[in-house]
Amino acid sequence: MRLLVIGGVAAGLSAAARARRVDAGLEIAVLEKGSTISYGACGLPFYVAGRVRRAEQLIVYTPAYFAKERNIAVRTGARVVSISHPRREVVLDGGERVHYDRLVIATGARPRPADPAIAALPQAFTMHTLEDAERLKRFLSEKRPARAAVIGAGYIGLEAADALRRNGLAVTIVEQSPHVLGRDDAALTATVRQRLERFRVELRLGERAQGVERYDLVILANGIQPNVELAAGAGVELGRTGAIRVDERMETSLAGVYAAGDCAEAMHLVTGRPVHIPLGTTANKMGRVAGANAAGRRARFSGVAGTAIVSVFGMGVAFTGLSGAQARQEGFSPVAARITARSRARYFGGKPITVELVADGGTRRLLGGSVLGEDGVAGAINVIATALHHRMRVEELDDLDLAYAPPFAMVWDPVLIAAQQLSKMV
Amino acid sequence: MRLLVIGGVAAGLSAAARARRVDAGLEIAVLEKGSTISYGACGLPFYVAGRVRRAEQLIVYTPAYFAKERNIAVRTGARVVSISHPRREVVLDGGERVHYDRLVIATGARPRPADPAIAALPQAFTMHTLEDAERLKRFLSEKRPARAAVIGAGYIGLEAADALRRNGLAVTIVEQSPHVLGRDDAALTATVRQRLERFRVELRLGERAQGVERYDLVILANGIQPNVELAAGAGVELGRTGAIRVDERMETSLAGVYAAGDCAEAMHLVTGRPVHIPLGTTANKMGRVAGANAAGRRARFSGVAGTAIVSVFGMGVAFTGLSGAQARQEGFSPVAARITARSRARYFGGKPITVELVADGGTRRLLGGSVLGEDGVAGAINVIATALHHRMRVEELDDLDLAYAPPFAMVWDPVLIAAQQLSKMV
Numbered sequence: 049m050r051l052l053v054i055g056g057v058a059a060g061l062s063a064a065a066r067a068r069r070v071d072a073g074l075e076i077a078v079l080e081k082g083s084t085i086s087y088g089a090c091g092l093p094f095y096v097a098g099r100v101r102r103a104e105q106l107i108v109y110t111p112a113y114f115a116k117e118r119n120i121a122v123r124t125g126a127r128v129v130s131i132s133h134p135r136r137e138v139v140l141d142g143g144e145r146v147h148y149d150r151l152v153i154a155t156g157a158r159p160r161p162a163d164p165a166i167a168a169l170p171q172a173f174t175m176h177t178l179e180d181a182e183r184l185k186r187f188l189s190e191k192r193p194a195r196a197a198v199i200g201a202g203y204i205g206l207e208a209a210d211a212l213r214r215n216g217l218a219v220t221i222v223e224q225s226p227h228v229l230g231r232d233d234a235a236l237t238a239t240v241r242q243r244l245e246r247f248r249v250e251l252r253l254g255e256r257a258q259g260v261e262r263y264d265l266v267i268l269a270n271g272i273q274p275n276v277e278l279a280a281g282a283g284v285e286l287g288r289t290g291a292i293r294v295d296e297r298m299e300t301s302l303a304g305v306y307a308a309g310d311c312a313e314a315m316h317l318v319t320g321r322p323v324h325i326p327l328g329t330t331a332n333k334m335g336r337v338a339g340a341n342a343a344g345r346r347a348r349f350s351g352v353a354g355t356a357i358v359s360v361f362g363m364g365v366a367f368t369g370l371s372g373a374q375a376r377q378e379g380f381s382p383v384a385a386r387i388t389a390r391s392r393a394r395y396f397g398g399k400p401i402t403v404e405l406v407a408d409g410g411t412r413r414l415l416g417g418s419v420l421g422e423d424g425v426a427g428a429i430n431v432i433a434t435a436l437h438h439r440m441r442v443e444e445l446d447d448l449d450l451a452y453a454p455p456f457a458m459v460w461d462p463v464l465i466a467a468q469q470l471s472k473m474v
Numbered sequence: 475m476r477l478l479v480i481g482g483v484a485a486g487l488s489a490a491a492r493a494r495r496v497d498a499g500l501e502i503a504v505l506e507k508g509s510t511i512s513y514g515a516c517g518l519p520f521y522v523a524g525r526v527r528r529a530e531q532l533i534v535y536t537p538a539y540f541a542k543e544r545n546i547a548v549r550t551g552a553r554v555v556s557i558s559h560p561r562r563e564v565v566l567d568g569g570e571r572v573h574y575d576r577l578v579i580a581t582g583a584r585p586r587p588a589d590p591a592i593a594a595l596p597q598a599f600t601m602h603t604l605e606d607a608e609r610l611k612r613f614l615s616e617k618r619p620a621r622a623a624v625i626g627a628g629y630i631g632l633e634a635a636d637a638l639r640r641n642g643l644a645v646t647i648v649e650q651s652p653h654v655l656g657r658d659d660a661a662l663t664a665t666v667r668q669r670l671e672r673f674r675v676e677l678r679l680g681e682r683a684q685g686v687e688r689y690d691l692v693i694l695a696n697g698i699q700p701n702v703e704l705a706a707g708a709g710v711e712l713g714r715t716g717a718i719r720v721d722e723r724m725e726t727s728l729a730g731v732y733a734a735g736d737c738a739e740a741m742h743l744v745t746g747r748p749v750h751i752p753l754g755t756t757a758n759k760m761g762r763v764a765g766a767n768a769a770g771r772r773a774r775f776s777g778v779a780g781t782a783i784v785s786v787f788g789m790g791v792a793f794t795g796l797s798g799a800q801a802r803q804e805g806f807s808p809v810a811a812r813i814t815a816r817s818r819a820r821y822f823g824g825k826p827i828t829v830e831l832v833a834d835g836g837t838r839r840l841l842g843g844s845v846l847g848e849d850g851v852a853g854a855i856n857v858i859a860t861a862l863h864h865r866m867r868v869e870e871l872d873d874l875d876l877a878y879a880p881p882f883a884m885v886w887d888p889v890l891i892a893a894q895q896l897s898k899m900v
Contacts, residue, residue, distance in 0.1 A: 058885070091819065091880050099821050203879075317875070328885045329878045350873040357877035366877050393517065395525050426882040427853025431860050433875050438864035447776040449743070449859050451783035451792050452755045453629075454517050456852040459484070459754045 049074055050147060051342050052138065054128050054278065055154030056080030057087065058328050059309025061109065062335030063152045064120045067343035074343055076120045079138070079146070081127035084178055085111060090328050092181040093207035096188075097214045103178050131282035133302050150304050150342040153284070153292065154335060155275040157310035157326050162199065162268045166257060172266040175204050184267075188215055193264030196220070199257045200269035201228040203358045206240070208267045209249050210361055217265065220250040222257045229358065230271070231418075233371035235386060235404065239420050240360055247361045272326055274311040287313045289324035296348040298338035306342050308334035315351035317436055318369045318415055319378050325354045353416075355433040357426055364425030368433040369416025372406050381409040385470035389462040391424035393454035399423040403466040405432070405445070412441045412474050417466070424462070431463050442470050475500055476573060477768050478564065480554050480704065481580030482506030483513065484754050485735025487535065488761030489578045490546045493769035500769055502546045505564070505572070507553040510604055511537060516754050518607040519633035522614075523640045529604050557708035559728050576730050576768040579710070579718065580761060581701040583736035583752050588625065588694045592683060598692040601630055610693075614641055619690030622646070625683045626695035627654040629784045632666070634693045635675050636787055643691065646676040648683045650696070655784065657844075659797035661812060661830065665846050666786055673787045698752055700737040713739045715750035722774040724764035732768050734760035741777035743862055744795045744841055745804050751780045779842075781859040783852055790851030794859040795842025798832050807835040811896035815888040817850035819880035825849040829892040831858065831871070838867045838900050843892070850888070857889050868896050 051067050053060045056078045064078050078085070086109040094100045111122035127141040131153075137145045159174045166172055171193065173184045187193070196212045198205045201223035209219045221244070227237040228251075237253070244251045260266050274291040276284075285301035287293035292307040294300055296315065300307050309331035313322040330352050340347035357366035375382035384406045392398040401421035407414050417432040419425045435445055445467035452459050477493050479486045482504045490504050504511070512535040520526045537548035553567040557579075563571045585600045592598055597619065599610045613619070622638045624631045627649035635645045647670070653663040654677075663679070670677045686692050700717040702710075711727035713719035718733040720726055722741065726733050735757035739748040756778050766773035783792035801808035810832045818824040827847035833840050843858040845851045861871055871893035878885050 088880070088885070090878070090885070091821075094819075094821060094880055105821070327878070329876065329887075332885060333873065333875075350870070351875075353875040355875045355877045357879045357882050359879060359881040364882060368875070368877070393520075395517075395520060395531070424853070426877050427850070427856055430853055430857045430874075430876045430887070433877070434857050434860040437870065437874055438866065440864065444776070444863065447759065448856075448863055449777075449779040449781045449794070450755065450856045451781045451794070451852050451859070452516070452753070453783045453785060454514070454520055455785040456783050456790060459514070459516070459758060461755075461856070 049149050051076045051150045051152065052146060052148035053078040053152040053154060054138065055156055055309065056085035056122055056124070057089070057156060058331035059335035060152065060154030061086050062332045063154060063308055063339030063342065065118060066336040066339030068118050068120060070340050070343035070345045077146070078120060078122040079126040079128055080122065080124045082177065083124050085109065085122055085124060087178050089176070092175050093204065093211045095181050096175070096184055096208070097211035103182055106178065128278060131278055133282050133305060151306065152338050152342055153279050153300070153305065153307040153311060154309045155278055155311045157272040157274045159268055160271045160273045162270060163257065166260055166266060167268065169261055169266055171264060172268055174268045175208055187265070191264070193217060195263050196265040196267065197222060197257070197260040197263040198267040198269055199260065200271060201251065201253070202230055202269060202271055203356070205267070205269035206358055206360050208269055209244070210359065213247055213249060220252065222252045222255050222260070224254070224256060226254045229365065231367055231371055232373040233367070233418060236365065236367065236418050236420065239402070240365055243360050243363050272310065274324060274326070276311055279307060279311070287322050289313055289322060291324040293322065297341045298334055298349060299341065306338035308338040314349065317351040317353045323352065323354070325352055327356060353433050353436045355429060357429060363420060363422055365420050366425050366429035367416065367418040368429055369436045370406060371416060371418070375406055375408070375415045380415060382406050382415060383409045383470065383474045385466050385473055387462065387466045387469050389465050390458050391421060391462070392457050396455045397423070398458070401425065401428065401462050403428060403462045405466045405470045407442045407470055407474050409474055412443065414440050414442060414445060428463050442467060442474055446471055475575050477502045477576045477578065478572060478574035479504040479578040479580060480564065481582055481735070482511035482548055482550070483515070483582060484757035485761035486578065486580030487512050488758045489580060489734055489765030489768065491544060492762040492765030494544050494546060496766050496769035496771045503572070504546060504548040505552040505554055506548065506550045508603065509550050511535065511548055511550060513604050515602070518601050519630065519637045521607050522601070522610055522634070523637035529608055532604065554704060557704055559708050559731060577732065578764050578768055579705050579731065579733040579737060580735045581704055581737045583698040583700050585694055586697045586699045588696060589683065592686055592692060593694065595687055595692055597690060598694055600694045601634055613691070617690070619643060621689050622691040622693065623648060623683070623686040623689040624693040624695055625686065626697060627677065628656055628695060628697055629782070631693070631695035632784055632786050634695055635670070636785065639673055639675060646678065648678045648681050648686070650680070650682060652680045655791065657793055657797055658799040659793070659844060662791065662793065662844050662846065665828070666791055669786050669789050698736065700750060700752070702737055705733060705737070713748050715739055715748060717750040719748065723767045723772070724760055724775060725767060732764035734764040740775065743777045743779045749778065749780070751778055753782060779859050779862045781855060783855060789846060789848055791846050792851050792855035793842065793844040794855055795862045796832060797842060797844070801832055801834070801841045806841055808832050808841060809835045809896065809900045811892050811899055813888065813892045813895050815891050816884055817847060817888070818883050822881045823849070824884070827851065827854065827888050829854060829888045831892045831896050833868045833896055833900050835900055838869065840866050840868060840871060854889050868893060868900055872897055
C-alpha cells in the first residue's frame with residue numbers, strides 16, 4: 049500500500065508526516081519538483097530585509113531528515129507531468145512512472161501572471177521561492193537599485209515594500225483594487241496607507257502598473273493562483289474559485305485522491321461556502337487531515353476563518369472572518385464597532401490598539417473583525433478567531449474572562465471594549 | 475428612584491456607570507469609606523518597584539469626574555456601618571442615614587488576617603491600598619531594609635518579591651500551601667520556583683511564617699477575604715465560599731440588593747459551581763451586570779474561568795479553568811498535555827513558551843490550561859479562555875484558525891501543538 053504525495057512544502061509534508069503517525073507500515077513517498085523542501089516561504093521577505101542572514105535558515109527539514117526520522121522517501125527535482133488515476137500512477141518529466149494506491153495533491157500555487165511586457169523586464173522579480181529571493185538579494189547587492197515599484201498590495205507586496213525600504217530604496221506600491229490585503233475594508237486600508245506614508249512608501253490604489261519599466265526594480269506581487277493543471281488533467285473537479293474542490297475529509301472528486309494546501313479550496317467558517325485563501329497555517333492543517341484520511345483514519349477539517357496577520361513597518365495588521373463590506377456582499381446585515389484602546393499599562397510600554405468587530409444585525413452573530421497596532425495584535429485577533437469558530441454572539445464576547453495584569457494587558461481588554469460598543473448597536 | 479452603591483473602586487464604579495447609561499434619570503450615589511476612589515490596586519506592586527513614579531498615576535477617575543461627566547454623586551470618607559433593608563437605608567459611622575431604592579454592595583475584600591504577633595511588627599506591611607503602598611515606599615527609602623520576607627506566594631506575594639528584588643533587597647517567600655498562586659499545579663509551581671531561584675529569591679513552600687521577625691521587612695500577602703459583614707448584618711445570604719451569594723443577575727437573597735466584585739461569588743464556567751476568585755477584571759464585569767439590573771435592565775453574567783496572569787521576573791505565568799489536580803478534585807477524569815514551543819520566529823526574538831491543556835478523558839471537553847514564557851503568554855491564555863467559554867472539545871481546538879506571520883507567531887501556534895498532543899491522549 050503506497051501513499052504518494054505530490055509537493056514537498058507545507059501541505060505535502062504535513063500530509064506525509066501525519067500519515068506516518070497513523071500507519072507505521074504504510075509506504076510513503078513525496079515528489080517535489082524543486083530542489084529544496086519544507087522551506088518557510090513566509091520568511092522570504094525577512095531574508096530580503098536582512099533579518100534572516102542565510103536562505104538555508106528558512107529550510108525546516110531536509111529529505112534526509114524525513115528518510116531517517118519518519119521513514120518517508122522524499123525525492124527533489126521530481127516533476128510530475130501527469131496523473132493517470134485509472135492506472136493509479138503518475139508520470140515524471142523524464143517518463144518514469146510511479147505507482148500509488150492513495151494520492152495527495154499538494155501542488156501549491158504560483159504567482160499570478162503579470163503583464164508579459166513587465167514580467168520580461170530584467171529588473172522584475174517574484175518572491176515565491178527561495179531561488180526568487182536569492183536572485184533578488186544578488187540584484188540588490190550588485191545593481192544597487194534606488195527606486196522600486198511593487199505591484200500588488202497583498203501580504204507579499206506589503207512585506208516586500210518594508211524589506212526594500214529597509215534596504216534604503218524609495219518604494220511605490222501599485223495595486224489594481226481599491227484596497228490593501230484583498231480585504232474590502234476602507235478603515236483598514238486607510239490605516240495601512242497612513243503607516244506606509246509615515247515610512248515614505250507611496251501607495252497607489254485602483255491603478256494599473258503603467259510605466260513601471262522606469263523603476264530600477266519591479267516586484268511582482270499581484271497575488272497567487274492555485275496549481276491545478278495536474279489535477280484537472282486527471283479529471284479532478286475544480287471548484288467555483290478555480291482551486292481544487294474537496295470535501296471536509298480533503299478528498300477530491302476522485303476516490304482515494306486528496307488535495308491540500310494552496311492548490312485546494314476550504315470551507316469558510318462564517319459563510320459555509322468554499323473559498324480559496326492560500327496560507328501556510330491552513331496548508332498545514334489541511335495537509336494533516338488529508339494525510340490522516342489517506343492513511344485510513346477518518347478526520348475532518350472544520351474550515352477556515354481567513355485569519356491573517358502582517359507587519360507593516362512594525363504595525364501589526366490582522367483580520368479574521370468577514371469585513372463589514374464583505375458581510376454585506378454575503379447577504380448579512382452587518383453592524384460594526386471600531387474602538388481604539390491601549391494594549392497594556394502605559395508604564396509597561398502599552399500602545400494604541402484598534403479593534404473592529406462585525407456582527408450580523410439580525411442574529412447578533414459575530415462575523416469577523418480586525419486588529420491594528422504595534423502591540424498585542426496577534427493575541428487579540430486570535431481571541432476573535434476562536435470566537436468565530438463557535439459562532440459566538442456579541443453578548444457572549446462581552447463576558448469573556450481574559451487575562452489581566454499591568455505588564456500584559458489592560459483591565460478591559462480591547463476586544464471586550466469593542467464587544468461592549470457593538471452590544472449597544474446590534 | 476435612588477440607586478446607592480457601597481464601594482468606589484472597580485465593581486462599585488462599574489455598576490454606577492453602567493446604571494447611568496441604562497437610565498439617564500436615575501439618582502445614583504456612591505459611598506466610599508476611603509479617601510480615594512477608582513485606583514488600580516493591581517498597579518501597586520509596580521509603584522513599589524518604581525516603574526510607576528507617583529501613586530496618583532494609579533488613580534483612574536476622581537469624584538469630580540463622576541459628578542461632572544456622569545451625574546453620579548461620589549462621597550469619599552463615607553463609611554457605612556449598617557444596612558437596614560426593611561427601611562431601605564444605610565447608616566454611616568457619623569449616624570447619618572441614606573435612603574435607597576436599589577442597593578449595590580461592592581465592599582471589596584481585605585487582606586486575610588496574619589498572625590497577630592507578625593502583623594504587629596513595625597516592619598510588617600500589607601499591599602492592599604494606595605496608603606499601604608505609600609507607607610511601604612517611605613519605609614524602603616527611610617529604613618533601607620536589606621532582607622525581606624514575603625508571606626504568601628499568590629499574585630501579590632510574587633509581584634511584591636519582584637518589586638523588592640528590584641529595590642535591591644534579599645527576598646524569601648514563605649507559603650503555607652505546597653504550591654504557588656493558589657493553583658494546585660506541580661509543574662507550574664516548579665517553573666515558578668526555577669524562575670525565582672534564577673533571580674535569587676528563596677521560595678519556601680509548605681511552611682508557616684516562623685522567625686520572620688528577624689527580617690528587616692515583612693510583607694503580608696497571604697490572600698484576601700471578602701468584606702461581607704455589612705451584607706451579612708443586613709440578612710444577605712452568604713455562599714459556601716464565605717462570599718456573598720448572588721444569582722446570575724448579581725442579585726443577592728434580598729430583592730433589589732445586588733453584590734459585585736471581590737465581596738461576591740461568581741459561577742465557575744467549568745464546574746458550574748459558585749467560586750470566590752477576586753480579580754479586577756471580574757469585578758468590573760460583575761459591576762456592569764449589577765448596575766444594569768439595578769437600573770431596570772435584564773442582564774446576566776455568564777461566569778468566570780478564573781483566568782489570570784502574573785509576571786514573575788519577566789516571565790508570564792498564566793492559567794485559566796482547572797489544573798489537572800483541580801479537575802480530579804472536581805470529579806473529572808483529567809488528561810493533560812504539556813508542550814514547549816517557540817512564541818514566534820527566532821529571528822524576531824521568539825522565546826520558549828510552555829502550554830499545558832487539560833481535558834476530561836470521558837467527554838474530551840477542555841477543562842483548563844496554563845501558559846508560561848517570556849513572550850506571547852497573554853495571547854495564548856486568552857485563546858484557551860475563549861475556548862473554555864464555549865465548552866470546546868479537544869478536536870475543535872485543533873482546527874482553530876489562528877494568525878501566523880514570522881514577526882508575530884509560528885506557523886503552528888503553541889496552543890495548537892498542545893491540542894494535537896492532547897488529541898492523541900484522550
